[in-house]
Amino acid sequence: MWAVSESSVKRWSDSGALACVRTPGGHRRFTMQALLDFQRAGGAGRDDGGADHRGATADATQLDLAVAGRDWSRLQELYYEAAVAGDEAAGAALLERAFQDGISAIESKERILTPVLHLIGERWRRGELNIWEEHLASQVTLAATGHLHRRLPRAPAHGRVALCGCPEGDLHEIALQMVVETLEAEGWRAISLGPNTPLFSFADAVQRFSPQLVCISATIVHDLERLRRDYKHFYRAARHHAARIVIGGAAFADPQVHDIFLHDFRAIGLTDFLEYVRREFPPSDAAT
């Protein structure tokens, strides 16, 4: 790339002038965008017109190899770099390339995006990443999965309605979006109430939409007393409309939370969620 010494790169990096991301293995990695930003800011003091193209080609080859070999840890590294650098185009391109090679959207979400987001969350908690990097990763992931979702084939609409949301206090919308996308690909009308929806209001929406399915995604919840009180009303509304209740997310690993949310199915991931939905709502029963 540039004819500069490793120590120069380390110095620029340590000074903050040239941003780097750390790979899951702890190595310093510079994204093409960071190098270009640095170059534009005059950091290297010279212009290497060919770097962009050569770098992009190298990236594409790495990605092709990782996709072809189903090298999940390498794919995670590549996605991690795109996510932390705020590079929506690279994140979307990775998912699209994987999909073209036969990796389903759900497989990408479970084996690439979810582990990377967990790692980023963990690194942020350990003080190794800044909040803005965690925010960028979320924005990139919402954009990239949305991009792939719009390209996916969809089952014909069968008229069933699913109502999905996160309970009050939970702001983790990525898992929720993945659930909505999974259902839409199956032909459902999936209505997202979004993050942070009080259960009493969620219950009211159940009355309004008479869904066949309600999905509650929760990563972190607080105020169990309020959830317990509101959930009773929610549960009655769902039962009254004969809606199945599916819960999913890290919050339900806590037995205290799990016990509040009486449910028909607890999904561990998108794969078992999809299996449940297909089993309980076979195509032959669909409304027309």
Add this chain to the structure above:
Amino acid sequence: MWAVSESSVKRWSDSGALACVRTPGGHRRFTMQALLDFQRAGGAGRDDGGADHRGATADATQLDLAVAGRDWSRLQELYYEAAVAGDEAAGAALLERAFQDGISAIESKERILTPVLHLIGERWRRGELNIWEEHLASQVTLAATGHLHRRLPRAPAHGRVALCGCPEGDLHEIALQMVVETLEAEGWRAISLGPNTPLFSFADAVQRFSPQLVCISATIVHDLERLRRDYKHFYRAARHHAARIVIGGAAFADPQVHDIFLHDFRAIGLTDFLEYVRREFPPSDAAT
């Protein structure tokens, strides 16, 4: 549509079986989706196969007339119905129809979406709408503006970078998305840090990306003491990188908040924001 009496409709509506939305004028309105949901749930006890098509045609004619006549209050009513009903397709179709007729994306955002979202927020505060309706309206709006944005022509990329976010405690991402979309259409690389970004971390991202422009969108903020302390660091970082600072949003109407956020420009809406950006960053100066 159906041969039923007005009193039947009112009874179904009052019982909650048939959902209605209230127009800005306070009238009961039933969306096509609500009627279909109600019909599917067996509410009317009979099947009227033609209702869907005829209803959609009537809606399309209403929309065409409102667009052609630049009837903003009628367009707001139509968008209000789509938003509160969670009808993303109708919301997106309205914006697309308006765009086809020469109403710019910014005009739609300022004259249709923003007033409707304000009204919905106001009605929610007055207890006339449920939280889930406000949430649905947000989801519909994010989806609909994103849909239109992907169809918009874009100015060629000129290499300038804008960093955009909401400060800590502010969760209002719609205005932020509109700012990002406005900049992207102008050829900027607009990086969104998303809602609820602490200013100390925003400052760190400024160091990383050396943006020419930073945009702070804020609707409601708390903890002015923390903002005051963190903003000093943020301001120094922006000045160090010679970034212009633009603020916008209802939070800055409060003089106490306004005084904390030293800035180069306070945008009242997207139109004056765009004028400022074009004036301060004319195309001839663009990096290549």
